[in-house]
Amino acid sequence: MEAERIPLFAPDFRALFETCPGLYLILDTDLRIVAVSNAYLAATMTRREAILGRLLFDVFPDNPDDPTADGTRNLLASLQRVMQTGAADTMPIQKYDIRRPDDQGGGFEVRYWSPVNSPVFDDAGRLRHLLHCVTDVTEFVRLQEAGLRHEASAASLRHQNDQLAIEIFHRAQDIARANHQLHRLNEELAASNSELESFTYSVSHDLRAPLRAIDGFARMLSERAADRLDAEDHRLLEVVRKSSKTMGQLIDDLLHLSRLGRAPLQxxxxxxxxxxxxxxxxxxxxxxxxxxxxxxxxxxxxxxxxxxxxxxxxxxxxxxxxxxxxxxxxxxxxxxxxxxxxxxxxxxxxxxxxxxxxxxxxxxxxxxxxxxxxxxxxxxxxxxxxxxxxxxxxxxxxxxxxxxxxxxxxxxxxxxxxxx
Known part of the structure; x- marks a missing residue:
């Protein structure tokens, strides 16, 4: 007897995402919220129906009572880096206060987060979404700020503290590696800029003269030998002149492009x-x-x-x-x-x-x-x-x-x- 076949059903990925234990938020490239995990909703005291479809910073603005608040600026910069580079961006710990619902007293509650922002591409390699993942490290930061080291007070939080310390250590290593890579890239950029300066000088002074000569001699030949040249000869000379002018325009465009990276913005x-x-x-x-x-x-x-x-x-x-x-x-x-x-x-x-x-x-x-x-x-x-x-x-x-x-x-x- 043929074994009974058990039907296979595709999993409900939205349900899996929403019930995963991590704090996750999915944004489109306009920074509009398109999906959120239940854990994120609980941590930020929000409701799914109240935030889906809204812009990220309309839902989570800076605390207006904190003149030093820079959470939105830092997060926006990180998300823009992800969109520009197509690579994940790990942020240092951020102070980003959360607005309490009116039925819980309103106002803002002080919170600290450890965020990572990642790109999500479609099958064609186009950036479609941004995955914002955070860890709430408020308790850890408060302990560090208060300097609580007493064994009795720390015992109940030691496990969480250790886990957070390990994670922060790894994040610090990621940031250190990124800084090292940035330093190396800056050195390479400085070397490239120096080479570009030399190239620009060469283009300006060494390539224009032969191009002018090519155009000039082609024109002179066309004029002086006009009676001895047939229509095809004139067409070929015109191609030479047109090509030399195109090369001159290309040189101008390249010089313009090179200057854009050096001139200070006004x-x-x-x-x-x-x-x-x-x-x-x-x-x-x-x-x-x-x-x-x-x-x-x-x-x-x-x-x-x-x-x-x-x-x-x-x-x-x-x-x-x-x-x-x-x-x-x-x-x-x-x-x-x-x-x-x-x-x-x-x-x-x-x-x-x-x-x-x-x-x-x-x-x-x-x-x-x-x-x-x-x-x-x-x-x-x-x-x-x-x-x-x-x-x-x-x-x-x-x-x-x-x-x-x-x-x-x-x-x-x-x-x-x-x-x-």
Whole structure:
């Protein structure tokens, strides 16, 4: 007799997650809460239905009665590092007070946490969620601050204390290793910057002269031997001249990119609406529809952000130029921690499989014959936004257009970025 088959059922992963003993919170890339464990709800005195779908820092603001509170700032910086690097980020112990429900007296309760933030990717390697995991170390910190060493008082807490000490030791080791790696990377960066300075000097002085000579002699040959050259000869000489000019433009773009990493940021309040409209007035005539939604003001280096808008709007014009009815939309939206700007077009689009290459130097997803360019413009956009402490990303589909986004921190003073 054939053995009876026992049906297999997929486990309820949401139920497993919510009932696990750890303190876990899942966020989307807008820092909106999408899932939470029961243990986290208990530790933070919150209810699932009251926090799901809300922005993280709307649910967990800083204690307004503590002028030194920096929990939201530190946590936001950690989450942004995860989004920018795609790697987990271990934070030192944070003082981050929790708001008590009204039926428990209201106000804020002092809490200390040991957080770790990790990325969650989909099958295509795109960042979809952030996993925020914390350990409540309030009792341990209080014992340390109070200096309680009496055996009778500590006996009941010794096991918990030991476990927390071990975990904190491991966290300290992680931070020490990260600091060591950061120091090494800074040394490598200094060496790379020195090499870049030498390269920039060489490009400026040694490459321009032969390029000018190539263009000049090709022009002279075309003019002096015009009667002896046929149409194909003239076409080939024009290719030489066009290629030398393209190389010159590429050199200019590379020099511009290299200077972005060295020039100090000059941050001021910027009327982004006025800046974008100013850039658009200086663009070549556009035969399609252009729409500007309301754009919030921000703080940053006006010259550098102006270049961002030039590059993004130029790309939108260029890649929508072959559409039957070209259309471009510039829009924005704000949250508690950042302002996000978008430039959307209905042009050539791109294959999302190559998204990782899009903001790298010399990476082109369309041939130069179809759409001229040097492949440096989006790298400049990414460099400028990164220097402002923001992030940049894109969405697209072949033949259906693309949307380029960049986000800048809300209310940032810029002091940290200026001293990076």
């Amino acid at each position: 941050k001021h309040s910027i009327d982004m609406q006025a800046l974008v409209e100013e850039v658009w007035r200086e663009m070549p005539p556009f035969s399609g529809d252009i729409r500007f939604d309301a754009l919030p003001a921000t703080e940053g280096d006006r010259t550098l952000l102006r270049q961002v808008w030039i590059n993004l709007l130029s790309n939108a014009v260029k890649f929508s130029s072959k559409s039957e009815q070209p259309a471009i939309t510039v829009s924005a939206e704000s949250s508690a921690h950042e302002v996000r700007y978008q430039v959307r077009d209905n042009g050539a689009g791109f294959d999302s499989r190559y998204l990782a290459k899009l903001f790298n130097v010399f990476q082109r997803l369309h041939s130069a014959d179809e759409y001229p360019g040097t492949g440096v413009g989006l790298a400049i956009v990414a460099r400028v936004i990164s220097r402002h402490g923001g992030r940049v990303w894109a969405e697209g589909e072949p033949g259906k257009g693309a949307c380029f986004h960049f986000a800048l921190p809300a209310g940032q003073t810029g002091k940290e970025a200026e001293h990076e």
